Amino acid sequence: MGYAQRKVANTAAKLAHVSSQHLKALPPKHLSAGSSSGAPPAVFDAHSWAASQPPLRSTLAAFAHRIGLGNVVSSPDVIEQAVTHPSFVQLHTQQHPDQPLPATNASLATLGNSLLGLFATEFVNSSYPHLPTRVLKAAVSAHVGPTTCANLAREMGVTPILRWNRTSSTPTQNAVLHADALASVPRALTALVYQHRSLRSARRFAEKFFFSREVDLRSMVKFRDPKQTLLATVEKFGRERPVSRLLKETGRYSQSPVFVVGIFSGADQLGEGFGSSLKMAEFRAAEDSLLKLYLTRQPPHLLQLPTSTFPDAPGNVFDASGAEEAYAPTSLGDSEVQYGSTGRAGVRVPGARSRAAGEDSDLDIYV
Template identity: 80%
Template sequence: MGYAQRKVATTASKLAHVSSSHLKALPPRQSLLSAGRAAPPTVFDAESWAASQPPPQSTLATFAHRVGLGKVVPSPEIIQQACTHPSFVQLHNQQHPDQPLPATNASLATLGNSLLGLFATEFVNSSYPHLPTRVMKAAVSAHVGPTTCANLAREMGAMPILRWHRSPGSSTQSAVLHSDALASVPRALTALVYQYRSLRSARRFAEKFFFSRDIDLRGMMKFRDPKQTLLATVAKFGRERPVSRLLKETGRFSNSPVFVVGIFSGADKLGEGFGSSLKMAEYRAAEDSLLRLYLTRQPPHLVQLPTSTFPDALGNVFEAKGPESPYSPVSLGDSEVLYGSAGRTGVRTPGARSRAAEAAEDDLEDYVL
């Protein structure tokens, strides 16, 4: 066995989706030199040849049953299409120019991306009705964004059966990376569930694989001036002006004091915070008050999604026939307060505060022992 044959056999053994049992000829004819002929004009690339081979049917069937689609899709070829990125066409043309083009997941990934965006938006908006718009967009991206889809594809075990080709970026299109190809697999699988089952089945698929993950929303919320934001928010809800009260303290005259400040609106405590100074404790208390408001979550048994009204029958939303589920829309939460903003930029304008806001801030800085 020559060097080229050993290289092909070694590369094929390293790739999990290339099995010599289902290949027609190993090594391929491209790696062999005929007697009396010179070397071919192009050097045979064993890794590209191995990557262009289709995965075995047993691997595709195992993957389909692993993700719960064994009885959903009619054949393993559908799973192979869902795991074939459009960038693979270029590699296929280089290695097999005389064969027809393979089916890719371009349309499936586009449909699945739209479905996942719909499911995530209604889930986050119904669960957290007071969430600011920017934080809601960040939460949707954290649930079904490209990074999450790529990580989910790795957890599903889609890497051995993924067919793609790395391509550099140009002026008209961006580069295709491994994470981009992996992210298309969960999107395509969501589209398959929608095509072969229903919209509600696709939503249940997304809930099990995407929405079961915990997202840290507190880390996504940052306030430039929590005190001013709290003043405008309390005034918007028609509540009494907030007042800061010193709840506890220790070591005032030492080098490491600790102060605990609470912010009250009438008899209701909005939040509390601690710090090594009164200013720091008040800042954290105002931030805690805003987080308690914006991160108020709707109880799970009261969350109703708009897509639950579609019938749970086979077919898409235009062809499915069956009884529709009742839907009671929840009350819309108030949007976040934009204070001191200039137009649409959202940047505070120096000196844009009114006298009433300054007086309210003075009241907020009065500590009640």
């Protein structure tokens, strides 16, 4: 075995999808021999050649069964297309100029991205009807965004069989990184389930791998002035003006006092907060009141999604025929609260109270 073959053997041993059956044909003729014009032979890159080899069909079949698609996709060639990023075409052309171009997951990833966006939007919007729009967008990205898709691909075991090529950024195209190539695979798999089964099956695939994860929505909801926001929210829902009451306290005249404040609307307690000062406790109580409203979740057994109106039969949404489940749309909550300004302009709304002008808080402490 020559030097080039030993180098390829060592490189291929580090890649799980490269079989040793390719080693006897190395180095490739178009890279080891000079051209007819007498030019010297090209430099043989063992790592690039090993990365351009197709995964073993047994590896692709094992991957399909591991993620539960063994009975959905019958041919390993379809899985090979799902794990082939469009950037791989350039590498394949360099290493195998005499072979046809491989099928990539460009169209599958685009379709899968749209499906995941649809499933995530209806899931979050139906589960949290009062969620603000900006928080809803952040929650959708947390469920099916690029980072989540890349992490899910690693958990599935896509890394050893991923076919891609790192490219630098150009004026017309962004750079292709490893995370970008990984993120395309779960999207392509979602599209494969839709094409080979139905829209409902694709949604169940997304629920199993994406929506079963816990997402901390509480950390996504931030209020610049929760007391002012709470005033506008209570007024919008036609409730009584909120008031703050001191519930408990300890160590008022010590170096570390603790105050517990509750905010009430009529006889109903909206929220509760603690702090080393009355203002801090009131701030946290107002924030707790808003979080209890915005993070109110629909019970999972009562959750109904618009895509349930499509029949659970093989075929796309235009050709599938069958029985449809009953669907009763729920009323969406008022998710937006405008207070203090007219948006990014920073202009105060006429009639809005301003603490910057030296006014006291709109919520009074009752001891």
